[in-house]
Amino acid sequence: MSITKNQPILILDNRSDHAVNDSLRTAEIYFYRPKKFTNSRPEIIIGTVEPDEVIVKLKNGRWYKAEYAQLGERTFVAGVFVINPKTWDVNIEEGRKYYFRCTVINKSFKVMAEIEFVDESTAKEEIRELKEQKSDLLD
Numbered sequence: 271m272s273i274t275k276n277q278p279i280l281i282l283d284n285r286s287d288h289a290v291n292d293s294l295r296t297a298e299i300y301f302y303r304p305k306k307f308t309n310s311r312p313e314i315i316i317g318t319v320e321p322d323e324v325i326v327k328l329k330n331g332r333w334y335k336a337e338y339a340q341l342g343e344r345t346f347v348a349g350v351f352v353i354n355p356k357t358w359d360v361n362i363e364e365g366r367k368y369y370f371r372c373t374v375i376n377k378s379f380k381v382m383a384e385i386e387f388v389d390e391s392t393a394k395e396e397i398r399e400l401k402e403q404k405s406d407l408l409d
Contacts, residue, residue, distance in 0.1 A: 296337045296363040301385075302397050303372045305331030314372050314383040319345040319357060328372050332403035338362060348372050349383035358387055369393030 301316050313327040326334045329335075341364055347357045359367060369388045374381055388396075 272373055282353065291322060294339060296339045297341065297362045297364060298367045299325075299336045299338045300367070300369045300397065301328055301336070301364075301372055302333035302369070302393065302400055303324060303328045303330055304396055305400065306374065308349060311355060314348050316346065316348055316370075316385065318370060319347055326403070329403055331400055333397045333400045334403045346370065346385055348385035354382050354384075356384060360387070371396065 272281045273350070299369070303314060313329055315324055316326050316328055317324040325336055328334055341362050343359065343361050344361050345357045347354060362368070367390060367391075369390060370385050373384050373386075375384050376382075
């Protein structure tokens with residue numbers, strides 16, 4: 271199976287009942303949101319800039335794992351790109367794991383979602399206290 275730049279992102283949801291082809295090349299991407307009692311929007315939209323796709327609507331105190339099949343350079347954003355221009359550019363490589371912490375911050379009377387790349391040991395420590403979130407995009 272070859273994936274070209276113009277094809278939509280293929281995200282294999284971790285609750286999928288479909289069999290996965292062993293030859294499909296993927297990377298694991300974890301998005302997590304530490305539990306907060308203040309400034310805790312119901313959801314933070316996590317997605318890519320181009321193509322403009324939503325990966326998950328991450329809830330407070332949850333983590334989500336995506337088997338990501340769109341390898342190569344990707345730009346991730348938390349929230350809506352036109353409102354929040356802060357992004358993370360990542361070269362997604364087959365078989366690797368990536369961890370992103372997603373938070374809500376106050377910026378002079380404006381509440382914004384933020385995403386940051388985190389090393390594996392820090393992410394595992396922080397994720398340990400959170401609950402897994404199944405994708406709400408397939409419901």
